[in-house]
Amino acid sequence: MNPLDAADPLSSYRDLFVQFPDVTAYLDGNSLGRPLASTGERLSTFATEQWGGRLIRGWDEGWMEQGQLVGDQLGRVCLGASSGQTTIGDSTTVLLYKLVRAAVDSQKGRTEIVIDRDNFPTDRYVLEGIAAERGLTLRWIAAGDVTAERVADVVGPNTALVVLSHVAYRSGYLADVPAITAVAHDAGALILWDLCHSVGVVPTELDAWGVDLAVGCTYKYLNGGPGSPAFAYVREGLHDLVQPIKGWLGSNRPFEMGQGYEPADGIRRFLSGTPPVIGTLAMQGMIDLIEQAGIGAIRTKSVALTEFTISLVDELVPDATLASPRDADRRGSHVTIDHPAFAALVPVLWERGIIPDFRRPSGIRLGLSPLSTSFAEVELGVRAIAEAL
Amino acid sequence: MNPLDAADPLSSYRDLFVQFPDVTAYLDGNSLGRPLASTGERLSTFATEQWGGRLIRGWDEGWMEQGQLVGDQLGRVCLGASSGQTTIGDSTTVLLYKLVRAAVDSQKGRTEIVIDRDNFPTDRYVLEGIAAERGLTLRWIAAGDVTAERVADVVGPNTALVVLSHVAYRSGYLADVPAITAVAHDAGALILWDLCHSVGVVPTELDAWGVDLAVGCTYKYLNGGPGSPAFAYVREGLHDLVQPIKGWLGSNRPFEMGQGYEPADGIRRFLSGTPPVIGTLAMQGMIDLIEQAGIGAIRTKSVALTEFTISLVDELVPDATLASPRDADRRGSHVTIDHPAFAALVPVLWERGIIPDFRRPSGIRLGLSPLSTSFAEVELGVRAIAEAL
Numbered sequence: 001m002n003p004l005d006a007a008d009p010l011s012s013y014r015d016l017f018v019q020f021p022d023v024t025a026y027l028d029g030n031s032l033g034r035p036l037a038s039t040g041e042r043l044s045t046f047a048t049e050q051w052g053g054r055l056i057r058g059w060d061e062g063w064m065e066q067g068q069l070v071g072d073q074l075g076r077v078c079l080g081a082s083s084g085q086t087t088i089g090d091s092t093t094v095l096l097y098k099l100v101r102a103a104v105d106s107q108k109g110r111t112e113i114v115i116d117r118d119n120f121p122t123d124r125y126v127l128e129g130i131a132a133e134r135g136l137t138l139r140w141i142a143a144g145d146v147t148a149e150r151v152a153d154v155v156g157p158n159t160a161l162v163v164l165s166h167v168a169y170r171s172g173y174l175a176d177v178p179a180i181t182a183v184a185h186d187a188g189a190l191i192l193w194d195l196c197h198s199v200g201v202v203p204t205e206l207d208a209w210g211v212d213l214a215v216g217c218t219y220k221y222l223n224g225g226p227g228s229p230a231f232a233y234v235r236e237g238l239h240d241l242v243q244p245i246k247g248w249l250g251s252n253r254p255f256e257m258g259q260g261y262e263p264a265d266g267i268r269r270f271l272s273g274t275p276p277v278i279g280t281l282a283m284q285g286m287i288d289l290i291e292q293a294g295i296g297a298i299r300t301k302s303v304a305l306t307e308f309t310i311s312l313v314d315e316l317v318p319d320a321t322l323a324s325p326r327d328a329d330r331r332g333s334h335v336t337i338d339h340p341a342f343a344a345l346v347p348v349l350w351e352r353g354i355i356p357d358f359r360r361p362s363g364i365r366l367g368l369s370p371l372s373t374s375f376a377e378v379e380l381g382v383r384a385i386a387e388a389l
Numbered sequence: 390m391n392p393l394d395a396a397d398p399l400s401s402y403r404d405l406f407v408q409f410p411d412v413t414a415y416l417d418g419n420s421l422g423r424p425l426a427s428t429g430e431r432l433s434t435f436a437t438e439q440w441g442g443r444l445i446r447g448w449d450e451g452w453m454e455q456g457q458l459v460g461d462q463l464g465r466v467c468l469g470a471s472s473g474q475t476t477i478g479d480s481t482t483v484l485l486y487k488l489v490r491a492a493v494d495s496q497k498g499r500t501e502i503v504i505d506r507d508n509f510p511t512d513r514y515v516l517e518g519i520a521a522e523r524g525l526t527l528r529w530i531a532a533g534d535v536t537a538e539r540v541a542d543v544v545g546p547n548t549a550l551v552v553l554s555h556v557a558y559r560s561g562y563l564a565d566v567p568a569i570t571a572v573a574h575d576a577g578a579l580i581l582w583d584l585c586h587s588v589g590v591v592p593t594e595l596d597a598w599g600v601d602l603a604v605g606c607t608y609k610y611l612n613g614g615p616g617s618p619a620f621a622y623v624r625e626g627l628h629d630l631v632q633p634i635k636g637w638l639g640s641n642r643p644f645e646m647g648q649g650y651e652p653a654d655g656i657r658r659f660l661s662g663t664p665p666v667i668g669t670l671a672m673q674g675m676i677d678l679i680e681q682a683g684i685g686a687i688r689t690k691s692v693a694l695t696e697f698t699i700s701l702v703d704e705l706v707p708d709a710t711l712a713s714p715r716d717a718d719r720r721g722s723h724v725t726i727d728h729p730a731f732a733a734l735v736p737v738l739w740e741r742g743i744i745p746d747f748r749r750p751s752g753i754r755l756g757l758s759p760l761s762t763s764f765a766e767v768e769l770g771v772r773a774i775a776e777a778l
Contacts, residue, residue, distance in 0.1 A: 018441030028445045040436040044429030047671065051614055052407030052424045055744055056417045063615055091662025093636030094483055117648070122637040122662065125650035129635035170646075219663070225440055226452050226666035246518035247482030248511040256749060257559075259506070261514035273480025273511065274608070277615035279668040282436065355444055360645060 004375035013371040025381035027356040030334040030367025033223030077291040080205035092230040095215045098243035107160035114162040116141035148179040159189035167197035167332030172324040178209040201333040203295040224283035229276045247272030301370035302333040309335045316386035334367040354384040393764035402760040414770035416745040419723040419756025422612030466680040469594035481619040484604045487632035496549035503551040505530035537568040548578035556586035556721030561713040567598040590722040592684040613672035636661030690759035691722040698724045705775040723756040743773040
């Protein structure tokens, strides 16, 4: 056993995930987390017992509240959000659209949205679309790490909203949420944080930091499965915002089937259609595990895993360029390294059961999910990359 | 055995669904279809073998195309739609928002949307929201059955789009899609059909009828499970429409992660976020069954089930008012009966394992899903209602 694994207080959690012998190093937990070994049974039991047994009665017996309950637990365990502000629903893209529209539509007279060129495509595309349809201007932060100083350079009295990622999807740069949030607020702007690449692995204190809005996905470090629904956080003081997709399940009294949409009180008004109950099942097991292990302990192991990765890359793959921060305080839970040969190399690694992520044109992204990734796995992966080069 | 069941060529399909002895009559297949007995294993096998075994590689091995493949099969088996025009994704509400926006934004100079007061709340609410944000006017068809004549009375040179339900969620009235579509087209309008209450049980010929757009849910007669994703149909000639939620997975080359949204060619441009792979699994087993049984045979049994229901209600519950059409050609697969005592009665029935749907203020809706509902079950249910009254 790798001595780092022997000393790791979280090492035993790895046994709770599905493992196949042909996958010798799974280093893509930041794209798609592994299923828990219990997930299959959770899904099949739900289908047979709950769906099959309770049938339509299930909606009155908990399904309708599932998204808010899981949201509250996620808020408590991972986000630093007190209850009533977080819900599960839709996809990250759709929630982004709804929250950004709700935010900019409420900021009368402010005509600009700030975003960075290195933000994830969906964030950029959604904002470009909204800017075009609402007659707003996008103010771009040029590619590179998003610091408070760089945000301060572009916000101003016209800024309606700032949209940034907590952890950059490519570099893994970890933005200083409280400092940047304060900069946005000093300009009178609202701020929305995309937590896709941090939720479940880097703790946040959304309430304490005064964050206005956040979205994130659940299939990375929350292990919700391919295409599982996303989550939204809207701080309590903004529950008078109105989002544009006015569906029955965001309305005040959906089962009255009445004339005229009236938004529900609270976080539920940000929902639209029928809650994705089956899609929300798998993440529940992982959020339970995170609660048990503690997000602080997870962050500690995450830092140790990325430090170990970087030291191995320095030693074994010196020709690769480190595209992630060396400062652990500014780094999420993945490490990206670049080399012109990587595009050709990744399919060969995948064939051999060494599974990192690839980001064009030349990046290998090593995503480390503390409860399911061992130090031995990291070493095997980096050694395989070095050998294949 | 009920003689109607004995003569029913589809009777054996019922054994393929999960049955619990305490549910003696499930008459709400139009709200939530039963799971197939195989669904639990389909879900758990996916989690363990596909998700757990293929991990991120699964996206390259079929998950990315799942929504279009299932959409194509649904189009072929149920909709009368040739391939490349149907996809799975989002919720009905979100797809409605996207398609309605895409349609009205393309109809420059036309300022009105037509909808009926008896349409499902989400349809009405979404349209009210879009009308307000786009400066359009809603032209309402008053409550009641939606006929071609009544549609002709309200469409005109200002009509951008007509939005109607194929089968009315409360009465079960079955609209004449080809006739009404022709009326809309004669006025130069586009038409969107909501197929939530017909898909899987009433065949359509969307291509042959010239339907422009359609949406529908998959948790009723397609047995996709609580909150399963919806589907959208966009006829081939309208694939230049652009929808407003410009996410990466509706973009042309999502994995280039490039600057600037370019919509994908074809039906995929109507998607936004990461495809809901797990949520799409359960419906696949049911669409396979519908293909095997044939949608024509299913419609034949559906008509026989609703005829039998009405004859029993006439005989056993004469005080109830039939709120559904007596003409089978104008009726979907549910029968609604009204009585002032029903609000108090339904919880008692549910306790006893007789599970119809209730629609306020006083409607019992008997939803009959031909592959999982027996004639004996219908008789048991209607007798129980009569006795409880």
